Amino acid sequence: MAGYVITITSGKGGVGKTTTTANLGTALALQGKRVVCIDADIGLRNLDVVMGLENRIVYDLVDVVEGRCRLRQALIRDKRLPELHLLPAAQTRDKTAVSPAEMAELCHVLRKDFDFVLVDSPAGIEQGFRNAVAGADYVLVITTPEISAVRDADRIIGLVEAAEKGPVHLIINRVRTNMVQRGDMLDTNDVIEILAVDLIGIIPEDEEIIISTNRGVPVALGEHSRAGQAFRNVAARILGEEISFMPLRDSRSFLSRLLDRVR
């Protein structure tokens, strides 16, 4: 069966596209799926460091498209999961080095060898974004519960729907339960209702993300991180399992919650 091309995008920068791509790729590979993650952020290469593969890069996406190497030569196999691969972005070129048609063709070739092709989109709505969604079967829009990120997500959802690029699902990232509970953060239900789109993941704010990125080891590999569990749940839902959303209830004592509100 041909693989499935998933583009991870957001509009706004810094909401967690690259982190999501690395963790979703990891979680799908943990399920035994053959996965390739493409860093489509040409000029601002980052997926390699988040996955901890920055020292292994020889060729990149632009080398493949311009014919300086074969596709297989540019693919980097993950250190820990043999089913997980990375196609890195070029660092010294810009978004116009690749066209949407070339990206669509690349996704088409890769889907023959992989179960999942994950495309990490750059921020913005310009050519880098158009490249990233060109070959998509399915688009994951990432947002955080902040006005600016949700506004940009709305714009992106409009553009993806206009381009007729498959179903769109939403991941709400960096949810801070205690802030939601005291009414100082947009509630996930508000965000879904406003954007009128189906939800596939709620990722709690988790310091482990920073620690794991420091080390170049995605959190989805470890057992103890809440964000890692949330990413594994998203992967399971993509694979068709029905998993309820993690309880976001604050388990801390009444007193500490009261103190939090007073502060």
Next chain:
Amino acid sequence: MVNWNRVFRRQRRSGDVARERLQLVLVHDRAGVSPELIQTLRHEIIDVISKYLDIDQAGMEINLTQGRDRSKLVANIPIRSSRRAGHTPEGRA
């Protein structure tokens, strides 16, 4: 320091403020209508209607709102009462 405004909910919760601001900004984004365009519309509507009716400009409201599947432009334009007998609810003596 204790923030008493918060304890007694004298201040609106910022999450609710965020939701309302977001809904408003998205209505304009989706319709492709800028706040400046609304201002221009407002002035022109005043010009046209004032030719025929005495309207209360300060009490006038023009807003974009989000309907089920389309945006709506809603104008609420109070007309200054002409105070003709029989037309006001109180019924002037």
